[in-house]
Amino acid sequence: MAAEWWKKAVVYQIYPRSFKDSNGDGIGDLNGITEKLDYLKELGVDVIWVSPMYCSPMDDNGYDISDYYKVDPMFGTNDDMDRLLAEAEKRGMKVILDLVVNHCSDEHQWFVKAKQDPDCEEAGYFYFRRKEDGGEPNNWRSNFGGSVWTELPDGRWYFHTFSKKQPDLNWENPKLREKIYEMINWWLEKGVAGFRVDAITFIKKDLTFASRETEDGLRYPIENLTDYPGIGDFLAEMKEKCFDLHDCMTVAEAPGVGEETFRRYAGEHGYFSMIFDFTWENMEGEADKSSVEAVERWKQRILKSQRFTSEIGWNGLFLENHDQSRCVNKYLEKDQIGYAGASAMAVMYFYLYGTPFIYQGQEIGMTNAVWNSIEEMDDVRAKGMYREALEQKKDPQKVLEYFGELGRDNARTPMQWCNEKNAGFTEGTPWLKVNENYQDINVKAQEARDDSLLAFYRRLTALRHQEPYASVFAEGTVRPVMEELPAVIAYEREWNGRTVTVAVNFKKTEQEIPAINGALSAAGNPTEGTCLLSNEGEPERIGERYLLKAYQAVVFDGKMV
Known part of the structure; x- marks a missing residue:
C-alpha cells in the first residue's frame, strides 16, 4: 500500500464527557481538551479522535445525534x-471526529417531521412499516x-x-445520502482530518424484513445481518463523494467484516483508510487469563490476523476504547495488574502492522471501577439488559456482574x-463516578517518575x-517469530534491509529467547542487536540467549539468530 500520513501516526481517543471539565459543571468539554493539548503533544500524539460532541439528547452518550452541524452546549x-482545531494545528496535531450515520436521534428534525407527516420527504429518510394485523413487522432483536x-x-x-431513540437512516434513499455527504464535506472543509x-x-x-427462525425461540439478533449484500454501493459512493476529495483518515468500526471482505473495506483501494481489528479484542478462557494456554490462544489470533491483514490492507490497533472495559482487567488476572503487565501489552500491540490507538487513561493504567448497583451505571445497554432480566424473571445480579467486568462504563x-x-477532572459533581483508585493512579503522580507507565508510553x-x-513500522512487513515459545508473543518488522524484533514474555516466570543480531561488522560478523526499548531494563544475555523476566517486553534493532 502506498505510504499515507496516517500510517506513521499515533492516535489518542478522547471521550469528551470524561476527559477534562473546564467550567465546573461535571461534564468534560472541548475547552478541557484544548487545555490538555500540551499533555497530548508530550505523550507523542499525532491525531486526536474526539468521540461524539454533536447536539444530542444523550440517550446513548452522544451516539444519538439531533444536529450533525452543531456542538452540544x-x-x-x-x-x-474551531479553537480546538486551530490550537491542535499549531502543535502539529490533527483532529478526527466520530461519523455516526447508521442512525440519528429521534429528536433530529428529520425524524420529528417524519413522525408528524407520513407523506413528507423526511419520512423517506427512515424505515417505517405497517402490518395488517397491527403487530411488529418481524422478530429481529436490537x-x-x-x-x-x-x-x-x-x-x-x-x-x-440500537436504542428506540436511535432510528436507523434509510440509505436506500438518494436524497438522504446526499444530506449525509453534504454534512461530511462540511466538516472536512472546516479542517477536520477525518473520521x-x-x-x-x-x-x-x-x-x-422477513422474520427468521431461531433455535431458542427468542428474537433474531440483528448483529447477524452486518455487511449485508449491496452495502458496497453505498460505501463506494461515500468514498467517492467525500473521502477521496480530501487527504483524510477514515477508520471504520466494521463488525461482521471477515477475511473474505477485508480487502474491500481496508485494502489499497478500500472504502476506508483502515478498520479496527476486533479479531483478538477478547481473551479466551477468561477464568484464567494469564495461563499459558490462554495467552497462546490470544497469540494465535493476533498472529493469524497480522499474517492476513499485512498482505492486503491496514488495521487500527487498539487495546481499549469507549465501548470496552479496561485492558488491564480484560487481559490480566487481578494480581498481575500494574506496570509490568500494562507495559508488556503496550509493547506487544504498538509495533504491529497498523496504526496504534491509545484510549484516554490507558497510558496511566486506569482500571475498571467497582459498581455497586445498576443505578451507578449510565450505559443504556446495561440498563436495558438489567430491565430485561427483571421482566424475564432472571437474576439481574448476573447482569450487574457481567457489565461490572466487561461493561463500557468502565472506560467512561x-x-x-x-x-x-x-481526580482533577472537575470542580463540580462528575456525571459518572470517579474510580476510587484515583489517588494512586493519576497523571500528576506518574509525570513525576521516570519509571511510570506514562513515561514508558512516551518512550513507546x-x-x-x-x-x-x-x-x-509504517512500511515494513511483519513476520511472527519464536512461535514455539509458550506465552511469548514475538514478531519481526522488516523494511529496506533493516529489521526490528519485538518480543514479549507473558509468562509469570522468566524465560529465555534467542539472541538478536544487528548489522554485520567490518569483518563481516553479525553484531549484537541494539535494545531500543525495554519495560524492565536491558535483558541479560547468556551466550546465544536472552533472559526475559516475567512480563518483560523488548524491542531490538536486529533479527533473531
Whole structure:
C-alpha cells in the first residue's frame, strides 16, 4: 500500500464527557481538551479522535445525534471546536471526529417531521412499516435488547438497530445520502482530518424484513445481518463523494467484516483508510487469563490476523476504547495488574502492522471501577439488559456482574489527572463516578517518575516516530517469530534491509529467547542487536540467549539468530 500520513501516526481517543471539565459543571468539554493539548503533544500524539460532541439528547452518550452541524452546549460551542482545531494545528496535531450515520436521534428534525407527516420527504429518510394485523413487522432483536421496532401513535413502526431513540437512516434513499455527504464535506472543509466511522456495517438492510427462525425461540439478533449484500454501493459512493476529495483518515468500526471482505473495506483501494481489528479484542478462557494456554490462544489470533491483514490492507490497533472495559482487567488476572503487565501489552500491540490507538487513561493504567448497583451505571445497554432480566424473571445480579467486568462504563469514568478532588477532572459533581483508585493512579503522580507507565508510553511513541524505525513500522512487513515459545508473543518488522524484533514474555516466570543480531561488522560478523526499548531494563544475555523476566517486553534493532 502506498505510504499515507496516517500510517506513521499515533492516535489518542478522547471521550469528551470524561476527559477534562473546564467550567465546573461535571461534564468534560472541548475547552478541557484544548487545555490538555500540551499533555497530548508530550505523550507523542499525532491525531486526536474526539468521540461524539454533536447536539444530542444523550440517550446513548452522544451516539444519538439531533444536529450533525452543531456542538452540544454541554461540550461548548462551534467556536470552541474551531479553537480546538486551530490550537491542535499549531502543535502539529490533527483532529478526527466520530461519523455516526447508521442512525440519528429521534429528536433530529428529520425524524420529528417524519413522525408528524407520513407523506413528507423526511419520512423517506427512515424505515417505517405497517402490518395488517397491527403487530411488529418481524422478530429481529436490537443490539440493545428487545425489538428493533417501536410503534408510533399512528400505527407505523420504525426500525432501530440500537436504542428506540436511535432510528436507523434509510440509505436506500438518494436524497438522504446526499444530506449525509453534504454534512461530511462540511466538516472536512472546516479542517477536520477525518473520521472514525461508527457501526457502518449496519447501513444496508434486508429489505424483505422477513422474520427468521431461531433455535431458542427468542428474537433474531440483528448483529447477524452486518455487511449485508449491496452495502458496497453505498460505501463506494461515500468514498467517492467525500473521502477521496480530501487527504483524510477514515477508520471504520466494521463488525461482521471477515477475511473474505477485508480487502474491500481496508485494502489499497478500500472504502476506508483502515478498520479496527476486533479479531483478538477478547481473551479466551477468561477464568484464567494469564495461563499459558490462554495467552497462546490470544497469540494465535493476533498472529493469524497480522499474517492476513499485512498482505492486503491496514488495521487500527487498539487495546481499549469507549465501548470496552479496561485492558488491564480484560487481559490480566487481578494480581498481575500494574506496570509490568500494562507495559508488556503496550509493547506487544504498538509495533504491529497498523496504526496504534491509545484510549484516554490507558497510558496511566486506569482500571475498571467497582459498581455497586445498576443505578451507578449510565450505559443504556446495561440498563436495558438489567430491565430485561427483571421482566424475564432472571437474576439481574448476573447482569450487574457481567457489565461490572466487561461493561463500557468502565472506560467512561473520568480521566484521573491528580490525587485531588474528583481526580482533577472537575470542580463540580462528575456525571459518572470517579474510580476510587484515583489517588494512586493519576497523571500528576506518574509525570513525576521516570519509571511510570506514562513515561514508558512516551518512550513507546518516541520510538514509533524515530527514523528509520518510523518507516519500518509504517512500511515494513511483519513476520511472527519464536512461535514455539509458550506465552511469548514475538514478531519481526522488516523494511529496506533493516529489521526490528519485538518480543514479549507473558509468562509469570522468566524465560529465555534467542539472541538478536544487528548489522554485520567490518569483518563481516553479525553484531549484537541494539535494545531500543525495554519495560524492565536491558535483558541479560547468556551466550546465544536472552533472559526475559516475567512480563518483560523488548524491542531490538536486529533479527533473531
